[in-house]
Structure formats: structure tokens, C-alpha cells
Amino acid sequence: QGQLVESGGGLVQPGGSLNLSCSDSRGIFSFNAMGWYRQAPGEQRELVASITRYGGTRYSDSVKGRFTISEDKAKNTVILQMNSLKPEDTGVYYCNFLYSPVQWGQGTQVTVFS
Numbered sequence: 001q002g003q004l005v006e007s008g009g010g011l012v013q014p015g016g017s018l019n020l021s022c023s024d025s026r027g028i029f030s031f032n033a034m035g036w037y038r039q040a041p042g043e044q045r046e047l048v049a050s051i052t053r054y055g056g057t058r059y060s061d062s063v064k065g066r067f068t069i070s071e072d073k074a075k076n077t078v079i080l081q082m083n084s085l086k087p088e089d090t091g092v093y094y095c096n097f098l099y100s101p102v103q104w105g106q107g108t109q110v111t112v113f114s
Helices: none
Strands: 004-007 010-012 018-024 033-039 046-052 057-059 067-072 077-082 091-097 108-112
Touching (some): 004 091, 018 033, 018 108, 033 067, 057 067
Antiparallel strands (some): 018 077, 033 091, 046 057, 067 077, 091 108
């Protein structure tokens, strides 16, 4: 198990929602910026959302308006709320530190199917 642990993936129909969680296995979550990445089948991993320690957020055009990244300080997690899911959102989702990435975790699979 890597330092970062992703969870919350699953099977969902188009238009559905999922909430992904990212936590640090060390139990202490401290970052300057954190990103959620997606790797679709046969594609390279891409950054879809990021959040800074000050709460600033950015999104890729493909998810803007549908995904929301946030930090739950009480639970030491970074959340990716995904709404209005589309089949093209299918892939393995990973989290990592944006500026000093560590070894990638196992990710969590999201499958959007009709």
C-alpha cells in the first residue's frame, strides 16, 4: 500500500454521482497542492482537478462544472465529488501531491456505463 489511498469508486450509470476520497496512510495530511488524476483505458494519466492548501481549485475543461474538489480537514481527506457522470469519465482515479508527487497508489476504479 502506498502513502496515498484512494477510495469511493464504483459502477454508475450516466448522470450519476460518486464521491472519491484520498487519504494519507500516515494519518497526517499536509500539502501545498493536491491533485486528482484520471487514467482512462489505453490513455495517459491526466490531471482533472487540483486544490491548494488555501482552497484554490482548478479543473480540466472536461470536468469543469461537474466535479468539485475539496478538503475535509476533520477527516484528513481530499474529496472529489463527481456529478453528471459520463461514459468518458470512466477510468482509474488517483490522487497525488501536485508539486512533489510520491509513488502512485492503487487508485480507485470508476466505471460509467449505460
